[in-house]
Amino acid sequence: MxxxxxxxxxxxxxxxxxxxxxxxxxxxxxxxVLNNRFRSVTSTLQFNxxxxxxxxxxxxxxxxxxxxFSTPNMVGDGVSSSMLFLVEYPPEAMSxxxxxxxxxxxxxxPEVECAASSWPPSTYLWLRGDRVMARDDTLTFNGSVTREHxxxxxxxxxxxxxxxxxxxxxxVLYKPECTVSETTNDAGASILxxxxxxxxxxxxxxxxxxNETLDDDFDMDSDNDDYSVYxxxxxxxxxxxxxxxxxxxxxxxxxxxxxxxxxxxxxxFY
Numbered sequence: 001m002x003x004x005x006x007x008x009x010x011x012x013x014x015x016x017x018x019x020x021x022x023x024x025x026x027x028x029x030x031x032x033v034l035n036n037r038f039r040s041v042t043s044t045l046q047f048n049x050x051x052x053x054x055x056x057x058x059x060x061x062x063x064x065x066x067x068x069f070s071t072p073n074m075v076g077d078g079v080s081s082s083m084l085f086l087v088e089y090p091p092e093a094m095s096x097x098x099x100x101x102x103x104x105x106x107x108x109x110p111e112v113e114c115a116a117s118s119w120p121p122s123t124y125l126w127l128r129g130d131r132v133m134a135r136d137d138t139l140t141f142n143g144s145v146t147r148e149h150x151x152x153x154x155x156x157x158x159x160x161x162x163x164x165x166x167x168x169x170x171x172v173l174y175k176p177e178c179t180v181s182e183t184t185n186d187a188g189a190s191i192l193x194x195x196x197x198x199x200x201x202x203x204x205x206x207x208x209x210x211n212e213t214l215d216d217d218f219d220m221d222s223d224n225d226d227y228s229v230y231x232x233x234x235x236x237x238x239x240x241x242x243x244x245x246x247x248x249x250x251x252x253x254x255x256x257x258x259x260x261x262x263x264x265x266x267x268x269f270y
Contacts, residue, residue, distance in 0.1 A: 090162030114155035175251030194244030
């Protein structure tokens, strides 16, 4: 019995014999008339790992097809059997079809596929926090999403040798929602604050009073993306109905209103 090794990539053939790296043992089993068994030969190929480079197998270097074949005899041709030899290793080199997905609120996100290099093949698990979202390499959403779905989703690949993970981030886009409140700033001046929540978080604001737009001639503070401040004047011009509107790349908020009332009337009773 002889053995050859064939590189699965470039198809090179190399005969395997007793050497520093390999030990070939052939065993002849005589015929057994009582059990109706013919004479046979068993050939065993053993790796001498003490002499192997680094005393370990490398999955790329040592991946190969091994073939054991016999010589013919007077009855017929020889026989052969081949085996693809693969080195086992834990999951690594993970990848995603999409590492970040951006979806409008109310839409259905695309599927996200997760892959890992490993042998034996990995099993997959998708997690969001401690919640299992899928037990497959593909994360599928069966319906539309809301802003509560945004965040990180973890794909975990695992086989008998270990596990690895990779993160996918979902961003849910929605138009701003705003509120207006009346308060004072650090200097003690009366202000109106329009605060908005939306994604993208880069938000612009417009103000109007009694249906007239408040332009840049008014004292505005827009240093922050999620709120805008209008400083009320100290004159009677301050009183009226104020409307704030927040705008991002998705859309425009519903108007947010706040009425600044004047001093109450003094009534006398006789």
